[in-house]
Amino acid sequence: MKLYLPDAAATSALAARLRAVLPDDVAGWTLLLKGELGAGKSTFARALIHAMGHDGAVPSPTYTLVEPYQLPSATVYHIDLYRVSDDEELRFLGWTDLEDGFRLVEWPERVPGLAETADLLLHLDYADHGRHANLRALSSRAAGLLSHLGEQTDTQLQD
Ligand SMILES: Nc1ncnc2c1ncn2[C@@H]1O[C@H](COP(=O)(O)OP(=O)(O)OP(=O)(O)O)[C@@H](O)[C@H]1O
Ligand SMILES: [Mg+2]
Numbered sequence: 001m002k003l004y005l006p007d008a009a010a011t012s013a014l015a016a017r018l019r020a021v022l023p024d025d026v027a028g029w030t031l032l033l034k035g036e037l038g039a040g041k042s043t044f045a046r047a048l049i050h051a052m053g054h055d056g057a058v059p060s061p062t063y064t065l066v067e068p069y070q071l072p073s074a075t076v077y078h079i080d081l082y083r084v085s086d087d088e089e090l091r092f093l094g095w096t097d098l099e100d101g102f103r104l105v106e107w108p109e110r111v112p113g114l115a116e117t118a119d120l121l122l123h124l125d126y127a128d129h130g131r132h133a134n135l136r137a138l139s140s141r142a143a144g145l146l147s148h149l150g151e152q153t154d155t156q157l158q159d
Contacts, residue, residue, distance in 0.1 A: 001150050002134050002135075004132060017149055018149060023073075027075070027100055029074075029142075031104050031120040032105050034108060036126065039125065040131050041122075045078050052069075052076060054071055054076075061078050062082060065080060065093055073102070078104045079103055081111055087113070119142040135149070
């Protein structure tokens with residue numbers, strides 16, 4: 001699914017719409033967030049974490065690598081792999097301990113092979129003053145969700 005996000009509020013709105021079509025229990029799911037520096041990955045992750053019921057701040061995990069949130073539908077792990085360069089470092093980070101949660105991963109391309117086990121991929125690209133978003137399902141359990149999201153988004157674009 002491709003769409004144009006004219007500003008940061010549109011990026012956040014897309015996250016809220018995705019939340020609305022995700023299953024109640026997203027434990028074990030992985031969403032990859034790709035895009036250049038400043039493309040809006042953290043903006044999207046922050047809005048999704050808020051839409052999932054978190055009230056407080058959502059600091060960037062650039063230095064901590066992982067920020068956990070205990071939320072009703074899952075423990076959400078907001079992960080930034082910008083400073084990670086291979087799977088050895090990922091093991092050191094305790095990657096397998098995060099498998100029970102919903103993983104939101106910025107810079108997934110730092111660790112080849114992550115896409116094979118992920119459910120969703122959002123790619124954000126600079127376009128004019130806003131961003132192009134390309135949201136894809138990588139797993140069969142995620143495929144149906146995007147068709148719902150597409151229908152909903154088309155309706156909203158016609159408003
Ligand atoms: N659709 C959009 N149009 C214009 N600006 C946007 C859009 N979405 C987000 N932004 C803005 O882009 C800036 C950078 O966003 P953000 O920190 O989310 O990027 P990031 O991809 O996480 O960067 P990094 O690679 O450094 O982690 C913020 O100022 C944010 O408000
Ligand atoms: Mg970021």
